[in-house]
Amino acid sequence: MAIFLNENSKIVVQGMTGSEGMKHTQRMLRAGTTVVGGVNPRKAGQKVDFEGNSLPVFGTVADAMAETGADVSVIFVPPAFAKSAVIEAIDSGIGLAVVITEGIPVHDSAAFWAHAVATEAESPGTPRTPRTRIIGPNCPGIASPGKSNAGIIPADITGPGSIGLVSKSGTLTYQMMYELRDIGFSTAVGIGGDPVIGTTHIDALQAFQDDPETESIVMIGEIGGDAEERAAAYIKEHITKPVVGYVAGFTAPEGKTMGHAGAIVSGSSGTAQAKKDALEAAGVTVGKTPSETARLLRDRVKA
Structure with missing residues (x-):
């Protein structure tokens, strides 16, 4: 078994068309991860080829989820835009957001974490549980060997x-x-x-x-x-x-x-x-x- 990430996870990459996103999307695919597309509103409708895999680029996380059934987002968006990217993922209702980006201002991290908590109603007598699980920021991601690899952890x-x-x-x-x-x-x-x-x-x-x-x-x-x-x-x-x-x-x-x-x-x-x-x-x-x-x-x- 595995926690948070398994062989059924479908991953969309926010920032897939950037240099880091391209490099690590390729590595995730080589590890056998099911990557179903990327998100970049300026390049929506395009496709990106990765050694025989042609992945679509969507304008929003919600569009990617509706089209592919994605339930995990890996975020390589630059620090200045990372808060908006994470909040977009949260608002789309995605189950897991893996924030690889480093250098995000602490105020921004606090803001998107507060937003995540606020998206889930509080049950009486229990602490709030965010609908979207956030891993990171400034992290290598999560790997369930032999099943899936979301982030930059070497697969071999x-x-x-x-x-x-x-x-x-x-x-x-x-x-x-x-x-x-x-x-x-x-x-x-x-x-x-x-x-x-x-x-x-x-x-x-x-x-x-x-x-x-x-x-x-x-x-x-x-x-x-x-x-x-x-x-x-x-x-x-x-x-x-x-x-x-x-x-x-x-x-x-x-x-x-x-x-x-x-x-x-x-x-x-x-x-x-x-x-x-x-x-x-x-x-x-x-x-x-x-x-x-x-x-x-x-x-x-x-x-």
Whole structure:
């Protein structure tokens, strides 16, 4: 099985005719992903050829959904126009929007996330659940090996298996998938490292907990914020499957921005050690390096 993305997913690419959209649409097709078209209002009605696949370009996400049955959008739109693109996807009612674009202003990310939440009526006594699941922004996307690949995660570094992976870091996502390629993955979710994101560690952890074919979970975090501490508290209360973790940034100097916009440390808040301590207190085995984390996962699986 897989979470959020499977072999039946039909993907439309917003920004398919741009350089990044073209390149990664081709990679997704080579991975066996069902890409049904692209969206660019200025090029609606045209077709784009990808090694024998001729994909139509639609003027809107709604048009693409009506014509093809698309239920996933992968967004490569430049930062200045990304908010409008995500809101369009939400308004169309698409089930999953994977926002690859980096450099989106935090205010814009907050705006489209608020819009997503506002599109779903609140049930009494329960938190609002957006009709459109957002992954990202500033993320590598989501891959269910052997089934579908939405984003920029390389398709040839691992195969299908029983591990669920949720990660803030794109590069560490790839490394962990390669390190554990002998076991394989049900789904790998790159949630992004910006201060405001859609799908969180907690969302993915619960989905993996509910997936009967995901037997163990790898969680990758990094310095900054308190997402990992909140995930640790959730694991302690709700997750029964084995979880191993890795936190990037043990050598980062205090007060420095390290790569992702969310990786900002102030004093002891958001440090790698604080996150490691919280995770270990919740029963998560935490590795000092990605390779050690992979070995710890193997040990947990064998046990």
